[in-house]
Amino acid sequence: MRAVVIGTGPAGITAAETLRRLDPSGSVMALTTEPFPPYSPPAMADHFLTGREAPLYWKGPDVAERLGIDERRTTRVMGIDADAHEVVLADDVRIGFEGLVVASGSRLYAPLEGADLPGVLDFKSLRTATEMFGRVRAGEVTTALIVGNGFIGIELSLLLADLGVDVTVIGRRNWLMPRVLDPETSKVAEAALTKRGVTLRLGVEAQAIVGGTSATGVRLVDGTLLGADLVVAATGVKPHTEFLGESGIVTGWGVHVDDRLSTSVAGIVAAGDVAEAADRFTGERYVHAIFPNAVAQAPIAAANLLGANLRYDGAETMNSLKHLGVPIVSIGTIDSPDEILRWQDGVDLRAVYLRDDRIIGAQLAGDIRAAGVYRSLMLRRQPVGHFGSRLVDPGFGMADITFDALRSGDLTGSAV
Numbered sequence: 284m285r286a287v288v289i290g291t292g293p294a295g296i297t298a299a300e301t302l303r304r305l306d307p308s309g310s311v312m313a314l315t316t317e318p319f320p321p322y323s324p325p326a327m328a329d330h331f332l333t334g335r336e337a338p339l340y341w342k343g344p345d346v347a348e349r350l351g352i353d354e355r356r357t358t359r360v361m362g363i364d365a366d367a368h369e370v371v372l373a374d375d376v377r378i379g380f381e382g383l384v385v386a387s388g389s390r391l392y393a394p395l396e397g398a399d400l401p402g403v404l405d406f407k408s409l410r411t412a413t414e415m416f417g418r419v420r421a422g423e424v425t426t427a428l429i430v431g432n433g434f435i436g437i438e439l440s441l442l443l444a445d446l447g448v449d450v451t452v453i454g455r456r457n458w459l460m461p462r463v464l465d466p467e468t469s470k471v472a473e474a475a476l477t478k479r480g481v482t483l484r485l486g487v488e489a490q491a492i493v494g495g496t497s498a499t500g501v502r503l504v505d506g507t508l509l510g511a512d513l514v515v516a517a518t519g520v521k522p523h524t525e526f527l528g529e530s531g532i533v534t535g536w537g538v539h540v541d542d543r544l545s546t547s548v549a550g551i552v553a554a555g556d557v558a559e560a561a562d563r564f565t566g567e568r569y570v571h572a573i574f575p576n577a578v579a580q581a582p583i584a585a586a587n588l589l590g591a592n593l594r595y596d597g598a599e600t601m602n603s604l605k606h607l608g609v610p611i612v613s614i615g616t617i618d619s620p621d622e623i624l625r626w627q628d629g630v631d632l633r634a635v636y637l638r639d640d641r642i643i644g645a646q647l648a649g650d651i652r653a654a655g656v657y658r659s660l661m662l663r664r665q666p667v668g669h670f671g672s673r674l675v676d677p678g679f680g681m682a683d684i685t686f687d688a689l690r691s692g693d694l695t696g697s698a699v
């Protein structure tokens with residue numbers, strides 16, 4: 284098959300690799316707006332802290348050459364002519380395809396006045412991150428303001444603090460990662476951030492990024508002006524779908540895909556942060572923008588493009604904060620529980636969110652080893668009422684509890 288892949292992020296490069304492996308006599312072209320080899324965004328923080336390249340270029344910097352993928356960097360897809368089976372680039376340059384993988388990922392979403400001012404940077408792509416850390420290394424940045432208290436804002440604040448920058452994080456809600464963490468888990472993260480030198484201004488709303496020829500600060504809704512050498516927007520992400528407008532591919536927030544990861548147009552599949560895939564637990568379709576989902580979807584999408592009929596089990600909602608010094612994991616949802624069980628001792632914390640006697644979400648801080656057990660119970664929709672408060676006992680879910688014991692609730696002889 285003559286296949287084209289849009290994107291060389293975790294989803295795109297995994298799809299391209301799968302296509303080469305399953306169809307060695309076919310051809311694969313992979314297009315990316317980035318000037319870099321395929322990289323792993325989760326490894327960017329480590330890269331800018333330590334300079335290490337291996338985790339960043341996770342498939343090897345020569346992956347395209349090695350696998351015979353025709354990789355085109357700094358190449359932006361402007362549109363798709365689905366009837367002609369062509370991808371359209373600038374100046375109406377057209378590239379024909381027999382099969383197409385849309386893996387264009389996501390970009391910064393910053394619905395904030397002044398977000399387009401020169402000098403406003405983000406930590407979403409290696410290109411913008413390289414510019415940011417170029418300025419930091421050149422000694423131009425002693426103070427930084429990060430607008431947004433989500434995952435990326437937190438990761439970046441720690442990195443900048445470790446590099447000696449005086450960082451302030453501004454968040455509209457008064458706790459961190461409000462859609463992912465509950466306020467109690469957030470408190471553990473807040474304490475760790477503060478200890479690392481990050482200043483948190485939570486529960487305050489940024490009205491605009493301000494500056495003349497370049498961003499110089501942030502104005503809050505109450506009129507307060509905060510100034511800094513570096514202003515970063517970390518207000519959220521949005522799937523890259525702008526170029527799909529005329530293609531006939533149905534999109535909402537992201538690209539609509541079925542449980543084979545096919546789009547509404549035959550011969551075009553989608554994977555990763557751009558795709559609105561079904562949730563494995565609830566079946567609800569939305570963008571699950573995390574790395575494991577991207578690399579799980581890509582091989583299925585690619586194989587199906589070649590004629591397989593593989594079903595995707597669904598995406599998972601899981602987040603972990605790895606660089607705080609205190610590990611924190613959140614799985615599932617904290618939305619509309621009918622009961623919450625909680626145990627906490629200092630930074631060690633367990634909270635289990637229940638609905639209809641089943642786990643819908645869990646949060647762990649400190650000792651996070653039981654996360655896998657909660658996840659399994661959640662995905663199996665196992666009734667858990669018989670455990671009562673033992674469900675959040677610090678010994679619950681340790682290695683010596685078997686699944687038979689978990690199923691029956693008879694934990695005699697186990698750690699609980």
Ligand SMILES: Cc1cc2nc3c(=O)[nH]c(=O)nc-3n(C[C@H](O)[C@H](O)[C@H](O)COP(=O)(O)OP(=O)(O)OC[C@H]3O[C@@H](n4cnc5c(N)ncnc54)[C@H](O)[C@@H]3O)c2cc1C
Binds near residue numbers: 386407
């Ligand atoms: C700083 C940071 C830390 C993260 N940490 C974690 C973590 O710890 N754990 C976790 O699970 N997830 C993490 N994530 C999220 C994870 O990186 C994403 O879920 C993953 O990168 C999605 O992969 P993707 O290939 O779908 O999209 P992306 O990585 O966004 O790649 C998209 C690709 O499409 C290309 N593209 C876009 N539009 C076009 C176009 N019009 N034409 C041509 N090419 C185009 C881009 O150039 C790029 O190559 C992190 C993200 C960031 C930014």
